[in-house]
Amino acid sequence: MEILMSIVVGILFTSAVYLILSKSLLRVIIGTALLSHGAHLLLLTMSGLKRGAAPVLMDDITSYADPLPQALVLTAIVISFGVTAFFLVLAYRAYQELGTDNMEEMKGNEPND
Amino acid sequence: MINLPLLPILIPLLAAVLLMFFPKRIKAQRTIALIGIAGTIIASIVLAAEVKANGIQTVNLGSWPAPYGIPLVSDMLSVLLVLTSSILTFFVVWYAIYYMNESYERFFFYIGVMFLLVGINGAFTTGDIFNLFVFFEVFLIASYMLIVLGGKSGQLRESIKYVLINVISSALFVAAVAYLYSVVGTLNMANVSQRITELGSPGIVSVIAIFFLLVFGLKGAIFPLYFWLPGSYSAPPIPILALFGALLTKVGVYSIMRTYTLFFYHDQGLTHQILAVLALLSIVVGVIGAVAYRDVRTIIIYNIVIAVGVILYGVSAMTPAALEGAVFYLLHDMIIKAALFLLIGIMIALAGSSHLNQMGGMIRDYPRIGWTYFVAALALAGIPPLSGFVGKLLIVQGGFETGDMIGPLLILLSSLLVLYSAMKIFMNGFWGTPKEYHGVSAKHANRLWVPAAGLVLIAIAYGVGAEAVYPFIQMAAEPLIDPSIYIEAVLKE
Numbered sequence: 001m002e003i004l005m006s007i008v009v010g011i012l013f014t015s016a017v018y019l020i021l022s023k024s025l026l027r028v029i030i031g032t033a034l035l036s037h038g039a040h041l042l043l044l045t046m047s048g049l050k051r052g053a054a055p056v057l058m059d060d061i062t063s064y065a066d067p068l069p070q071a072l073v074l075t076a077i078v079i080s081f082g083v084t085a086f087f088l089v090l091a092y093r094a095y096q097e098l099g100t101d102n103m104e105e106m107k108g109n110e111p112n113d
Numbered sequence: 114m115i116n117l118p119l120l121p122i123l124i125p126l127l128a129a130v131l132l133m134f135f136p137k138r139i140k141a142q143r144t145i146a147l148i149g150i151a152g153t154i155i156a157s158i159v160l161a162a163e164v165k166a167n168g169i170q171t172v173n174l175g176s177w178p179a180p181y182g183i184p185l186v187s188d189m190l191s192v193l194l195v196l197t198s199s200i201l202t203f204f205v206v207w208y209a210i211y212y213m214n215e216s217y218e219r220f221f222f223y224i225g226v227m228f229l230l231v232g233i234n235g236a237f238t239t240g241d242i243f244n245l246f247v248f249f250e251v252f253l254i255a256s257y258m259l260i261v262l263g264g265k266s267g268q269l270r271e272s273i274k275y276v277l278i279n280v281i282s283s284a285l286f287v288a289a290v291a292y293l294y295s296v297v298g299t300l301n302m303a304n305v306s307q308r309i310t311e312l313g314s315p316g317i318v319s320v321i322a323i324f325f326l327l328v329f330g331l332k333g334a335i336f337p338l339y340f341w342l343p344g345s346y347s348a349p350p351i352p353i354l355a356l357f358g359a360l361l362t363k364v365g366v367y368s369i370m371r372t373y374t375l376f377f378y379h380d381q382g383l384t385h386q387i388l389a390v391l392a393l394l395s396i397v398v399g400v401i402g403a404v405a406y407r408d409v410r411t412i413i414i415y416n417i418v419i420a421v422g423v424i425l426y427g428v429s430a431m432t433p434a435a436l437e438g439a440v441f442y443l444l445h446d447m448i449i450k451a452a453l454f455l456l457i458g459i460m461i462a463l464a465g466s467s468h469l470n471q472m473g474g475m476i477r478d479y480p481r482i483g484w485t486y487f488v489a490a491l492a493l494a495g496i497p498p499l500s501g502f503v504g505k506l507l508i509v510q511g512g513f514e515t516g517d518m519i520g521p522l523l524i525l526l527s528s529l530l531v532l533y534s535a536m537k538i539f540m541n542g543f544w545g546t547p548k549e550y551h552g553v554s555a556k557h558a559n560r561l562w563v564p565a566a567g568l569v570l571i572a573i574a575y576g577v578g579a580e581a582v583y584p585f586i587q588m589a590a591e592p593l594i595d596p597s598i599y600i601e602a603v604l605k606e
Contacts (some may be wrong), residue, residue: 022280025273032280037289039224048297060472069294072243080249083283086257087276106270 005045011036020021025091032087036080040073117163118187120156120194121234125149125292129227139218139464142211146223150203153230157196161591164192165585169592170603171240179604180304186240186603189589190440193558194237194367197223197444200571201359202230207564208455211557212462217262217350225262228255236364239601242293243300245368246286248546249332259353270349278341282331289324296321303603307374314379322377322384324348326369326391335425336394339418343402345416351458358417359451361415361598363443366421370439379472385436387459389429393520395422396527403534407469409457409542412534413450416493419447426520427508435511437590441582446577449500450494452568453535456486459561460542465552469538474547478555482562483543483549489569490535492576494528498510500576503583545558 010033018064047069055067095101128149132142143330166171169188173179187195206226213222232252239245257279261272293301297308297319307317327338334342344363346354369388377384395418402415427439457467458483464472476483488499495501505524512521553561575582592599 015202020277028277032277035281035284036287039284039291042288043291048295068300069291072290072294074470075243075247079247080280080283082277083250083254083257083280086254087280087364090257090269090272090276092260093264094273096267097264097269103273105271 001049002045005041005049008043009038011043012041023103025094025103028085029087029091033080033084035086036076039082040076043073043076043079045067116172117156118170118185118238119161121153121199122185122231122238124152124156125227125230125234128152128266129224129231132219132224132227133428135221136221136224137210138215139215141347142218142223143206144226147203148208149227150199150206150230153199153234154196154203155190155460157199160187161189161192161196161585164189165427165588167298169599171603171605173298180299180301183244184240184301184303185238185239186599186605188592188599188602189585190235190367190593191601193440193444193589194447195234196364197232197447198233198237198360201271201447201568202226202356204564204568205352205355205451205455207567208355208458208561211560212458213350216458220262221258222262223260225255226356229259229360230254231255231366233360237367239470240302241300242305243290246290249286249364250283252361253283254362255443256357259356260349262353263350264547271345271561274341275345275348278331278345282328285324285331286328289321289328291326292317292321301603302371302375303600306600307604309376310377316355318377319380319383321385322373322380325372325377326388327374329365330363330391333362333369333421333425334395334418335421335592336391336398336577338420339398342418343411343566346417347408350462351454353456355451355454358414358454359447362421363447366424366443368592369425370443374431374436375596375599378596385429385431389426389517389520392422392425392429393523395425396421396523398420400527400534404530407537407541408470409460409538410467410468410537412482412524413457414452416531416534417450419531420450423505423508423524423527426524427504427511428522430508430511430512430517431513432511433590433594434507434514436593437586438507438509438511440589440593441579441586442503442508443499444586445492445500445572445586446573448572449474449489450569452489452565452572453486453493455561455565455568456489457538458480459558459565460486460538461552463550463552463558464542464548465550472542472548473545474543476543477547479543479558479562480584482558485562485566485569486543488573490539492533492569492572493535494532496532498577500579502574502578504574525547527567 016031039080047066052063052065053061173183235248330338399418425434490500495505509521
């Protein structure tokens with residue numbers, strides 16, 4: 001199971017890198033979303049995917065899934081959610097102000113203070 | 114008091130929350146922000162005295178015993194860094210009160226600064242690797258907000274690049290933590306170090322070490338990963354740039370320092386050799402950038418890369434002298450970079466441009482600013498009575514002790530070119546033919562000069578009083594030299 005998940009994570013990382021290297025800003029943001037999906041799945045996978053009950057204390061269950069990575073993933077998800085929301089608004093604002101979503105055209109070195 | 118290490122994180126957090134209720138009342142914003150930072154400084158001084166008297170202070174949050182809960186660990190290194198960042202933030206906010214446009218101040222500027230301080234103090238204090246990630250995100254999100262505040266087209270353009278680079282490095286941080294957790298099965302930094310030793314440091318640990326170098330190197334701008342820094346840092350206004358330049362990259366440097374002395378010290382032939390080579394290459398590219406440009410802002414920005422290289426070379430040498438030098442130089446560099454950014458900020462405000470061709474002869478009308486800059490430039494290069502000297506001396510000594518000749522000589526040569534780049538600003542900006550300026554008034558410039566001069570004064574005191582500071586530096590370097598001190602303090606065996 002871990003091997004399958006590792007391959008999936010690898011595919012997610014590959015597509016993320018491909019999208020981040022593209023020219024359109026929206027594709028870049030989709031790439032960062034896929035990258036964080038990959039990182040979160042990796043966090044779950046690397047702690048082991050052994051069979052066990054959901055980590056909620058109950059009688060006559062002895063084997064649970066590892067609760068720690070689930071807490072970590074939950075934290076990482078909300079953080080990347082916040083950052084992605086900010087990034088999307090930033091992209092929207094940049095589109096309004098600069099009139100382009102092409103990363104190649106976002107050049108220049110005029111001073112701004 | 115047992116909860117003392119929490120205070121430098123909690124005080125700015127409370128101040129930030131309080132500030133959110135009345136964003137439009139600028140006077141109250143300024144007062145509460147300054148009071149909050151002053152409180153943080155006092156708390157850090159008390160904490161430093163406590164650490165000096167009783168050794169490393171730890172707090173286990175929620176009273177969960179050490180490897181299970183999140184510990185906050187204040188050893189001398191983290192206390193000194195927390196104290197330095199709080200003092201710097203105080204002076205920068207003081208400067209910002211006169212520098213920033215009211216439209217910035219109405220839009221949560223001080224709240225952003227306070228959250229930046231929360232994240233930075235937290236990152237310096239935490240003893241848990243995932244908690245470090247969370248504090249990284251706290252100050253990164255505050256920095257995203259500060260870098261784009263104002264919303265000019267140049268800022269928007271550079272913020273997109275800055276946010277993108279940091280989103281990628283955060284995802285890599287999560288992945289690195291995932292690999293580390295799968296190998297050692299714990300997140301507590303002291304326990305991680307213990308487990309790596311127990312496991313006999315298998316090859317995968319070296320891979321993870323390089324992975325962490327990649328993550329923290331992106332934050333700290335070392336050689337192949339510094340490419341985002343010159344563009345992004347030229348976007349925000351000067352007080353924000355001073356905060357970023359003095360604090361943000363140094364958190365990355367601190368994290369490399371911590372992980373490479375606490376976790377990954379077993380296979381130094383590989384990991385520390387790579388670190389040394391990258392550090393030296395950072396110095397080379399930084400020097401090339403600093404010499405090449407005639408834009409005052411860009412020159413100082415490239416000096417950040419040089420300093421990061423010098424500090425990390427000290428870390429990679431791993432001898433007591435080099436580590437003490439790295440700590441000494443880290444604190445010096447934070448102070449002097451903030452001071453320099455504030456000083457060139459005055460020059461830019463006066464000339465209305467950051468290009469040296471537009472400046473000249475400022476010393477005639479502004480001698481105080483000129484000579485303050487002169488002293489700061491000498492301190493940056495490491496001229497003996499000033500603060501840059503002792504750190505660099507110890508790093509060079511440590512480098513020679515390891516038998517490396519090229520590294521220390523390169524650092525000495527880089528000092529020369531750093532001096533050239535800083536003097537280039539002085540010679541062209543303050544000497545030369547006087548120009549007509551239509552920027553801010555002389556009265557305003559003198560008001561901005563006070564906090565900048567305060568920072569330079571601290572830098573001078575730090576250099577002249579090196580003898581008095583040295584016991585603290587020595588104590589800060591102890592856990593770096595011998596990780597068992599840190600481990601015992603946290604796990605209390």
